[in-house]
Amino acid sequence: xxxxxxxxxxxxxxxxxxxxxxxxxxxxxxxxxxxxxxxxxxxxxxxxxxxxxxxxxxxxxxxxxxxxxxxxxxxxxxxxxxxxxxxxxxxxxxxxxxxxxxxxxxxxxxxxxxxxxxxxxxxxxxxxxxxxxxxxxxxxxxxxxxxxxxxxxxxxxxxxxxxxxxxxxxxxxxxxxxxxxxxxxxxxxxxxxxxxxxxxxxxxxxxxxxxxxxxxxxxxxxxxxxxxxxxxxxxxxxxxxxxxxxxxxxxxxxxxxxxxxxxxxxxxxxxxxxxxxxxxxxxxxxxxxxx
Amino acid sequence: xxxxxxxxxxxxxxxxxxxxxxxxxxxxxxxxxxxxxxxxxxxxxxxxxxxxxxxxxxxxxxxxxxxxxxxxxxxxxxxxxxxxxxxxxxxxxxxxxxxxxxxxxxxxxxxxxxxxxxxxxxxxxxxxxxxxxxxxxxxxxxxxxxxxxxxxxxxxxxxxxxxxxxxxxxxxxxxxxxxxxxxxxxxxxxxxxxxxxxxxxxxxxxxxxxxxxxxxxxxxxxxxxxxxxxxxxxxxxxxxxxxxxxxxxxxxxxxxxxxxxxxxxxxxxxxxxxxxxxxxxxxxxx
Numbered sequence: 001x002x003x004x005x006x007x008x009x010x011x012x013x014x015x016x017x018x019x020x021x022x023x024x025x026x027x028x029x030x031x032x033x034x035x036x037x038x039x040x041x042x043x044x045x046x047x048x049x050x051x052x053x054x055x056x057x058x059x060x061x062x063x064x065x066x067x068x069x070x071x072x073x074x075x076x077x078x079x080x081x082x083x084x085x086x087x088x089x090x091x092x093x094x095x096x097x098x099x100x101x102x103x104x105x106x107x108x109x110x111x112x113x114x115x116x117x118x119x120x121x122x123x124x125x126x127x128x129x130x131x132x133x134x135x136x137x138x139x140x141x142x143x144x145x146x147x148x149x150x151x152x153x154x155x156x157x158x159x160x161x162x163x164x165x166x167x168x169x170x171x172x173x174x175x176x177x178x179x180x181x182x183x184x185x186x187x188x189x190x191x192x193x194x195x196x197x198x199x200x201x202x203x204x205x206x207x208x209x210x211x212x213x214x215x216x217x218x219x220x221x222x223x224x225x226x227x228x229x230x231x232x233x234x235x236x237x238x239x240x241x242x243x244x245x246x247x248x249x250x251x252x253x254x255x256x257x258x259x260x261x262x263x264x265x266x267x268x269x270x271x272x273x274x275x276x277x278x279x280x281x282x283x284x285x286x287x288x289x290x291x
Numbered sequence: 292x293x294x295x296x297x298x299x300x301x302x303x304x305x306x307x308x309x310x311x312x313x314x315x316x317x318x319x320x321x322x323x324x325x326x327x328x329x330x331x332x333x334x335x336x337x338x339x340x341x342x343x344x345x346x347x348x349x350x351x352x353x354x355x356x357x358x359x360x361x362x363x364x365x366x367x368x369x370x371x372x373x374x375x376x377x378x379x380x381x382x383x384x385x386x387x388x389x390x391x392x393x394x395x396x397x398x399x400x401x402x403x404x405x406x407x408x409x410x411x412x413x414x415x416x417x418x419x420x421x422x423x424x425x426x427x428x429x430x431x432x433x434x435x436x437x438x439x440x441x442x443x444x445x446x447x448x449x450x451x452x453x454x455x456x457x458x459x460x461x462x463x464x465x466x467x468x469x470x471x472x473x474x475x476x477x478x479x480x481x482x483x484x485x486x487x488x489x490x491x492x493x494x495x496x497x498x499x500x501x502x503x504x505x506x507x508x509x510x511x512x513x514x515x516x517x518x519x520x521x522x523x524x525x526x527x528x529x530x531x532x533x534x535x536x537x538x539x540x541x542x543x544x545x546x547x548x549x550x551x552x553x554x555x556x557x558x559x560x561x562x563x564x565x566x567x568x569x570x571x572x573x574x575x576x577x
Contacts, residue, residue: 195377195378195380196380196381196383198342198376198380199380199393199446199449200393200396201342201369202340202342202369202372202459203369203374203393203395203397203449204366204368204369204396204397204398205366205393205396205404206366206401208401208405209396209401209404209405210396212404213389213393214382217385218382218384221384
């Protein structure tokens with residue numbers, strides 16, 4: 001009985017204290033605390049995730065075996081290697097270099113054009129707001145397939161299929177362009193403002209007219225920008241896929257390295273850099289213009 | 292003549308937007324459709340040209356049952372129903388002329404429209420309409436260079452060049468200032484008169500509806516709760532449509548004229564009130 005009383009007395013006391021607390025906060029003496037709610041609510045989970053990430057990173061770094069003495073001894077060799085690049089020799093193998101560059105440019109232009117031509121219908125089909133269900137899944141499938149392999153893997157595959165030379169490179173880059181351009185086109189179409197498209201549909205326009213008037217003007221600037229960007233990527237990739245035998249400047253570069261003609265290789269690298277920069281600047285200009 | 296019978300729309304989410312609507316709109320009649328947000332106004336006018344597929348019921352325009360049409364006939368039927376939108380719904384990157392000519396898409400083939408080779412008669416008509424709304428000098432401007440009122444006038448031209456029998460107008464003044472709103476409503480009313488068009492105008496501004504429509508239909512939760520002339524919109528009627536509120540400032544009495552309606556309203560912020568000397572400019576649009 002007496003125990004009961006004590007308990008109840010304590011309860012009353014805390015209740016009283018609590019209410020006084022409350023009075024104090026509403027009297028604006030102590031400001032109400034606020035903190036941004038954490039991303040992960042449960043504190044133990046938050047700490048466990050953070051800690052395990054740190055531990056994993058430490059272990060992963062630990063497994064990288066760096067041979068510091070070898071690295072140190074290699075430095076002068078690296079310097080000699082770089083020195084061999086200078087002065088770049090543009091003239092010695094100019095014929096091979098210009099052939100390679102031209103082949104790469106042909107490959108780039110053709111694969112960008114073919115890739116984009118194919119990705120327009122695929123991209124339209126892969127946009128949920130313009131394509132019916134079955135078409136949508138089919139076209140998304142094509143895009144996923146095209147995007148699942150890196151250009152080098154595709155190039156190796158197509159070189160085996162079609163033999164050495166620029167045709168394999170052309171097919172590789174076209175195929176890769178479909179995945180890139182089609183996906184971004186589809187996403188841009190899905191992001192378009194539906195009301196102008198609805199207005200065009202309300203006039204009695206057919207499906208193609210609807211796309212041409214209601215959708216195309218909205219996606220055009222981004223599509224032009226992306227076409228130039230993909231041109232840029234395709235040119236750089238044409239140098240890479242050449243190394244596995246798909247023609248273009250990459251093949252010339254590979255040959256130069258294999259023959260230890262580093263001065264010619266340097267010339268090729270400089271030309272690649274110059275062309276990429278040229279495309280970069282002109283695409284920036286064109287993009288501003290189409291806005 | 293537009294006849295709607297038992298029109299019902301249930302969205303896939305299960306929401307019943309329209310509950311068996313019956314409505315007739317006579318030729319040449321300008322009707323305002325008022326009601327709170329979510330009452331089904333937009334759904335109703337979109338069910339008429341089947342931008343929204345009705346679940347049940349029939350819509351017929353001049354005796355032709357629109358709800359039964361296949362996709363080809365539906366496109367042909369849509370040519371006879373011009374639509375004017377909230378926020379104008381112009382294609383911003385196209386020129387004013389292209390936007391107006393897009394109203395002819397139902398009449399020309401794909402290649403004609405793709406190459407922008409519209410028949411000369413269409414181009415003449417487009418210039419006439421643009422001149423009528425005072426925008427013929429803007430034909431080659433891009434639509435996004437225009438002001439709100441100008442854009443809506445382009446939207447009106449796009450609807451009229453379809454040569455419609457009926458105008459479906461969805462919140463035409465929603466993003467316009469009070470003065471431009473009146474000009475746009477007056478223009479729509481005048482054009483309907485000139486061309487003997489009937490119109491259904493969704494509008495949330497009760498004052499504007501009373502000023503410019505000859506008939507008012509009140510929609511609430513997908514049902515028609517009022518159908519009558521503007522001067523019978525009493526506080527009780529507005530309460531059944533929208534719910535309890537002080538309606539004294541909203542109701543326009545039968546003897547009021549245009550001018551009285553333009554008197555400063557308590558619920559319009561001071562900077563939006565119409566200065567009196569502006570009245571003569573408001574009388575004509577162009």
